[in-house]
Amino acid sequence: MVRFVAAIAILLIFVIGARRAKLVPGRFQSLLEMGLDFCRNAIAIEILGEKDGKKYASVITTIFFAVLFFNITGVVPFLNIAGTSVIGMPIVLALWVYVLYLSEGVKKFGVGGYLKHSLFPPGVPKPIYILLTPVEILQVFILRPATLVIRLLANMMAGHLLLALCFAATSFLFFEASGALRGFGAVTFVAGFGFLLFEVFVAALQAYVFAILTAVYLQMSVTEEH
Template identity: 35%
Template structure:
């Protein structure tokens, strides 16, 4: 997180939070070497977001494994929670979006994706972790690329390579010279831009939200500890805003997981559809 800078042994001022606060060093201060690429020196090592991804995957697997291991006609509390979570993704993100004819084979992916995203997002609000995993853009682009491969692949499987790209690039019922403009735009929008916007939406919301939390928390602490007493109400207000934004972040963390999976389902549906 952000920190206070001391200049000349005294109070040097508040260090504004920024992107550098998301560049976490390797865990325990160790790394596996460095290499140079793109004009920069890169450190090889295991960072906190990498560890969080593994922890989230294990938590999701263990919870739903335990919840489904001893299934009963009258479910216990754990089984009930697991069934409700599965039913939510299956029905509202699978069947209602993709359609009853094709949705079932995509439910495992949508189900795992939603809860994996949700747990990683909520890590931004869990005490002593307090870092949203997907505030690192590279991790989000990897997930978006996986969804991109899946929905394009199923589209090519159903319509053929040429037929699929024609479906995604040529609007139905449109002809004439206007196609010279629409075809490149449709191709870029449906094939090239989708994974970028899918990733950016998740990354930008988590990045901005965490940045606000850093600002209000450390800004309030700095005002109360290093400024005249007359500024104390401002520091208290900053902490109040920190609490309010923390609760708002819980909603955003859920919504961003939901929207990511919802759009993935919509893209799968569009790839399977017979008309663009």
């Protein structure tokens, strides 16, 4: 349900923004354009260059906002859990990136060319390939998607658990504890509010990291050398 809410929110915000777009933007349109320009210029073009950056800007932007909205539900009242704090969504997002960079690499170099390009980096003495190529196989086909899943899941799950513990402790200390223990409820409440703000920061940071890594993996797949 939380994931459906986040997906509907993304669609509504951007559909409304597109339909109300004006030559002189208002605050809402300016905020959306800032987000789009950030993804396009600071992530896609910065990592992939002008040509490939423009080509992949739409998918990188989509990934950034999808991860951001699925993350931010963890601090939305009455939702209170990030859509990415359960493993299914991180796996889906990582598989999307995985299929994307593999398919784009194969499309540019062909199957054999892509395997040579990715698993046998140029400029390396041939005997070194005995050690290097197995590492590259693990990195390209296993470690990249696995680290995307684990990084996103672990960060969002940890934040959810910290918030749950702090506010559960606050509720217990205020309403169940007796005597001087009630005073500690104020401490756990302040700690919970601090973690709430930190969780907003982490939600945005993880969306940025996921988008950056998507751009980096694409760059490693489609450029001549890496």
